Amino acid sequence: MGSETNSVILVCGDVKGKFNALYNKAKSTVEKFKNVKALFCIGEFFGENNEEWDPFRKGEKRFPCSIYVTGPCSPETAAHFDKIDVKGGGNLAENVFFLGRRGVLSLSGGLRVMYLSGLQSKDDTDQTWTFARRDYNYLSELKQCDVLLTSQWPYDVYKKADKKPNLSDDVIKGHCKTISVLAQINQPRYHFSALHDTFYQPPPYRNSKGNVTRFISLANVGKKSEKWMYAVSLTPVWRLSKEEFRKEPAGTTETPYTGPEMTKFAAALGYREPPKRALQKADDSRQYFYDTPSQPTKTKRKHSEISKEPDNEVIPKMPYKLSGGDCWFCLSSPNVEKHLIYNIGTNAYAALAKGPLIAFHSLILPVEHLSSSLSLDEDTFTEIEGYKVKIRAMFDSMNFSVVFFERNYRTPHMQLQVFPIPKNVGPNFANTLKKHATINGFSFKSYDSATTHLKSVISPECIGYLYFEDSEGQIHICQLDKQIGNRVILSFGRRVLADVDLLNVPDRVDWRSESCAMTTEAQIAMASKLKKNFPS
Ligand SMILES: [Zn+2]
Numbered sequence: 001m002g003s004e005t006n007s008v009i010l011v012c013g014d015v016k017g018k019f020n021a022l023y024n025k026a027k028s029t030v031e032k033f034k035n036v037k038a039l040f041c042i043g044e045f046f047g048e049n050n051e052e053w054d055p056f057r058k059g060e061k062r063f064p065c066s067i068y069v070t071g072p073c074s075p076e077t078a079a080h081f082d083k084i085d086v087k088g089g090g091n092l093a094e095n096v097f098f099l100g101r102r103g104v105l106s107l108s109g110g111l112r113v114m115y116l117s118g119l120q121s122k123d124d125t126d127q128t129w130t131f132a133r134r135d136y137n138y139l140s141e142l143k144q145c146d147v148l149l150t151s152q153w154p155y156d157v158y159k160k161a162d163k164k165p166n167l168s169d170d171v172i173k174g175h176c177k178t179i180s181v182l183a184q185i186n187q188p189r190y191h192f193s194a195l196h197d198t199f200y201q202p203p204p205y206r207n208s209k210g211n212v213t214r215f216i217s218l219a220n221v222g223k224k225s226e227k228w229m230y231a232v233s234l235t236p237v238w239r240l241s242k243e244e245f246r247k248e249p250a251g252t253t254e255t256p257y258t259g260p261e262m263t264k265f266a267a268a269l270g271y272r273e274p275p276k277r278a279l280q281k282a283d284d285s286r287q288y289f290y291d292t293p294s295q296p297t298k299t300k301r302k303h304s305e306i307s308k309e310p311d312n313e314v315i316p317k318m319p320y321k322l323s324g325g326d327c328w329f330c331l332s333s334p335n336v337e338k339h340l341i342y343n344i345g346t347n348a349y350a351a352l353a354k355g356p357l358i359a360f361h362s363l364i365l366p367v368e369h370l371s372s373s374l375s376l377d378e379d380t381f382t383e384i385e386g387y388k389v390k391i392r393a394m395f396d397s398m399n400f401s402v403v404f405f406e407r408n409y410r411t412p413h414m415q416l417q418v419f420p421i422p423k424n425v426g427p428n429f430a431n432t433l434k435k436h437a438t439i440n441g442f443s444f445k446s447y448d449s450a451t452t453h454l455k456s457v458i459s460p461e462c463i464g465y466l467y468f469e470d471s472e473g474q475i476h477i478c479q480l481d482k483q484i485g486n487r488v489i490l491s492f493g494r495r496v497l498a499d500v501d502l503l504n505v506p507d508r509v510d511w512r513s514e515s516c517a518m519t520t521e522a523q524i525a526m527a528s529k530l531k532k533n534f535p536s
Pocket residue numbers: 324327328329330368369370412413
């Protein structure tokens with residue numbers, strides 16, 4: 001692939017209040033490289049003296065690119081984040097975003113950056129500056145990323161290097177084995193850490209998938225004698241050919257995460273090194289990156305819609321077989337969570353989404369087990385169109401615009417998703433969709449919603465479709481073929497809406513993530529607000 005697909009990201013070590021040094025360096029680096037997508041700050045962002053922060057906080061001074069900050073590593077610095085949701089993240093200043101405890105950020109251009117904030121909790125409890133086993137569990141199930149950011153160092157990372165880091169035994173003992181296992185599972189191309197005010201880079205090491213990982217520790221921001229900011233120019237992993245993916249620089253070593261101690265620890269976390277033949281079986285490089293399981297010994301979670309269906313399942317043609325016995329959405333089914341429903345009609349009803357992307361994220365659903373808009377009878381179709389009008393009016397009165405979304409792919413019961421979005425970002429939708437479609441290889445066509453209906457567009461040959469109806473009078477339709485991976489299709493709608501230019505909630509793409517969890521009480525309160533506001 002040519003360099004036109006390369007994105008540049010910058011990573012720096014502990015800022016510790018040196019915001020002006022960070023600003024100056026970021027400015028000169030952004031001018032030097034084209035295509036800088038973001039600057040990531042790992043380790044401690046705030047320090048003992050944070051006077052330089054004020055102009056940024058007040059918006060008087062602005063960084064030249066988006067800054068993403070991982071979480072605090074001590075109770076003292078955690079106090080600076082106290083007004084923000086530590087798990088979910090939020091804005092620290094105009095273009096300075098706190099990432100929250102852990103997650104993956106997908107940048108425009110397609111680079112995926114995984115991050116794990118703070119230090120590992122000693123007793124597996126939740127502190128604002130620590131991460132726990134469940135955070136590891138969450139990240140260990142995600143697909144391969146280009147870059148991994150952990151403030152804490154992985155245990156043993158220098159084991160195969162001739163030159164060891166200049167650190168005391170006590171410091172080395174504090175390094176994190178859980179992070180070593182995460183690096184073995186995810187096999188990022190770069191792994192950055194901080195916290196020791198030292199620049200250290202052992203030789204790259206080879207992973208079981210055949211690619212190399214470069215580990216780099218960065219010094220504190222502003223240090224004169226050592227490197228504290230690093231620029232990485234990368235083509236996203238999923239755009240690489242197999243040869244490019246496995247290219248090895250001279251001096252590459254075996255993985256440092258070996259030996260009985262490490263193997264025993266990894267096994268206790270449920271990880272075992274995959275057999276070597278997994279490498280030879282991967283003929284299609286695209287397939288390889290998405291679908292090669294990185295944890296062959298681990299059983300998949302049972303409660304999720306996504307994991308229930310194996311990835312190699314034969315994809316049925318539309319329409320789906322009707323069998324609604326244990327459906328989550330058939331109104332007559334015992335599995336329906338009634339407290340989420342806020343309006344019931346004759347043939348359709350409206351309910352809050354579980355694991356919402358944003359407050360009031362809703363679904364319009366047929367009462368009967370019908371698989372998509374295309375399989376609705378005339379009465380149900382008319383009623384759902386009526387729901388759309390009323391729901392737009394309701395959210396308009398609450399100062400929101402609305403984007404509707406339907407994914408007709410592996411969805412046995414039709415769900416028309418309703419995303420309320422701030423009115424000022426409504427016009428951003430078409431461009432944001434275009435950006436994500438390009439990254440993921442989807443081909444969308446746009447139509448005037450007043451004159452075109454889905455039914456007249458969809459070919460009976462396609463295996464499903466994605467349908468968006470924006471707040472600006474346009475519908476956008478992509479007819480699916482078998483070229484695109486299942487997981488990409490399943491998360492696409494939420495991923496687009498979560499974009500920084502729309503709802504800006506990168507940590508909430510996965511509906512099962514902790515940041516999307518709500519108590520039943522909160523769900524009841526939200527549903528009752530919509531019951532009250534629903535137009536009669
Ligand atoms: Zn159903």
